[in-house]
Amino acid sequence: MATLIDGKLIAAQIKADIAQQTKDFVGDEDSGTGYGVTPGLAVIIVGDDKASRIYVNNKKKACEEVGFYSEEIALPAKTSQKELLDIIDNLNKRVDIDGILVQLPLPKHLNEKTILGAISPKKDVDAFSPFNVGRVMIGEYRFLPCTPAGVMELIKSTGIEISGKNCVVIGRSNIVGKPMAMMLLHENGTVTICHSKTQNLAEITSKADILVSAVGKAKFVTADMVKEGAVVIDVGMNHDEDGKLCGDVDFAAVEPKAGFITPVPGGVGPMTIAMLMKNTLTAAKIHAAAPAKRNPKK
Ligand code: BQF
Numbered sequence: 001m002a003t004l005i006d007g008k009l010i011a012a013q014i015k016a017d018i019a020q021q022t023k024d025f026v027g028d029e030d031s032g033t034g035y036g037v038t039p040g041l042a043v044i045i046v047g048d049d050k051a052s053r054i055y056v057n058n059k060k061k062a063c064e065e066v067g068f069y070s071e072e073i074a075l076p077a078k079t080s081q082k083e084l085l086d087i088i089d090n091l092n093k094r095v096d097i098d099g100i101l102v103q104l105p106l107p108k109h110l111n112e113k114t115i116l117g118a119i120s121p122k123k124d125v126d127a128f129s130p131f132n133v134g135r136v137m138i139g140e141y142r143f144l145p146c147t148p149a150g151v152m153e154l155i156k157s158t159g160i161e162i163s164g165k166n167c168v169v170i171g172r173s174n175i176v177g178k179p180m181a182m183m184l185l186h187e188n189g190t191v192t193i194c195h196s197k198t199q200n201l202a203e204i205t206s207k208a209d210i211l212v213s214a215v216g217k218a219k220f221v222t223a224d225m226v227k228e229g230a231v232v233i234d235v236g237m238n239h240d241e242d243g244k245l246c247g248d249v250d251f252a253a254v255e256p257k258a259g260f261i262t263p264v265p266g267g268v269g270p271m272t273i274a275m276l277m278k279n280t281l282t283a284a285k286i287h288a289a290a291p292a293k294r295n296p297k298k
Contacts, residue, residue, distance in 0.1 A: 002232070005154050011270035015066050018277050022067040025284065028237045039284035040069040041099040041125065041276075042091045043246040046110065047077035050091070051237075052103045059101075061092040061275045068280060069096065077107050085118050087137035092120040098287050099125035104175075122286060124278040128175065136179050139186050142286065145277045150271025151212055151233050152187070160231055162209070163188035165247060166206050170194045170221070170248070171214035176235055180212055201225070213248040229259035235268050237247040242287065 025036010041063055045056050056072060063070035073087060084102075100123045104254055106112050116124075121131040127143040130259050133284045135141040144152075155162060165187035171177035181191045189210065194201055205225040213221050214235035226232060236248030245262030262268055 002115075002255050002261040003158070004143065005008075005157060005233075005260050005262045005267065007150070008261055008265075008270045010153065010157055011274040014274040015062060015273075015277060018281055019066045020276075021281060025288070026067070030276045035288040037096075037284070037288060038067070038069045039280050040071065041075060041101070041280045042071045042094075043103060044073045044084070044087065044091075045103045045108050046075045046079050049105070049168060052105075056103055058273050059276060061282075062277050066277050066281075068277070069214075071257040072098070076246070079107075080113065081110055084115060088115065088118045090121060092118075094254075095287075095292055097123065097125055098283040101126045101276070104128075119138045123282055125276060125278070127179075131172070133179075134181055142282060144183065144275070145175060145179045146272045146275035146279065147176050147214075147235060147268060148183050149275040149278075150268055151180060151235065152183055153232060153271055153275070154233060154268065155210060155260060158231055160260070162210065165189050165209040166207050167191045167210045167212070168194060168208035169212045169214065170201075170205065171216075171235070173214065176214040180214065180235045184210070184212075189190055202240070217248060218246050219248075219250040221254060223257050224251040226254050226257050228257055230257075232258040232261045233268065234262050234264050236264060237269065250290075255291055 003069055019248055022139050025034055026038055027036060029036060043056050043059055045052055060070045091097050102115055110194055116128045117130055119129050121129055124132050125143055127145040128238050162184060167184040169177050169181045172193050172195045176263045177193060181193045185191045194204055202225045208227055208230055210231045212233045218238040218240050232249060232254060234247035234249040238246050245265050
């Protein structure tokens with residue numbers, strides 16, 4: 001029997017802490033404490049992807065919970081690259097906006113690399129722009145990408161030491177797998193990245209003390225792939241035969257064998273949102289300490 005890692009609860013605790021920090025940051029005009037400015041997050045959504053709509057709503061709701069200003073910029077699917085770049089440019093310059101995120105995936109005619117690269121690194125709360133991606137690689141970052149940062153918090157919540165452990169990440173995306181591996185490495189894990197071309201996958205994963213799956217296939221991780229007592233973190237967001245939300249891990253089969261396991265929903269997902277709130281507050285603090293000039297000289 002594994003211990004369930006309650007991502008929803010841990011995320012709620014983190015958000016409560018951020019709400020308190022935000023109160024202190026904003027302060028009180030009468031007693032002259034704080035900066036008197038509210039952290040602001042801009043969320044850009046292009047088109048009408050159903051999952052994206054849910055994710056954007058989750059982000060707006062979390063902003064409300066912690067006391068941030070949030071602004072949704074909903075654009076039609078046919079929005080041109082130039083239009084989107086102009087909107088980002090404008091948000092980069094606004095002093096009331098601390099964080100900017102572009103909800104992925106984007107419609108195919110838009111160049112994701114160009115668009116993510118246009119977000120000011122100081123406001124890049126997803127940490128997807130090249131500057132912040134590079135920062136993570138050298139371990140000198142302001143923002144960590146939200147999903148792997150949330151996974152690190154969940155691993156830490158178990159009390160299991162990462163240093164020296166066999167850590168296996170399944171999946172090599174720029175958003176989850178690659179930064180995840182880097183962050184485990186910074187904590188002195190012995191890290192293996194597996195992917196669709198990996199041979200003898202089960203042989204590798206069954207040596208993992210910490211197993212993180214970010215594949216995108218329901219029931220991909222089966223009991224034979226898991227080491228007895230392992231920490232199993234499920235990043236997957238899939239739907240089963242009945243259309244129900246599920247992760248990559250065959251939960252019923254793996255749970256009896258694992259030491260710790262995250263559920264889906266209620267595992268990594270809520271942590272992703274909590275880490276976005278953390279990054280946005282960090283951005284607001286940086287901007288308050290070194291405010292942008294309202295009329296910068298050319
Ligand atoms: C939960 C995401 C794939 C591709 C793009 C809570 C979220 C999900 C689940 C959520 C995700 C996944 C987000 C739960 C944001 C996480 O209770 O289990 C929250 O909103 N997420 C995203 O913005 O883009 C994605 C997954």
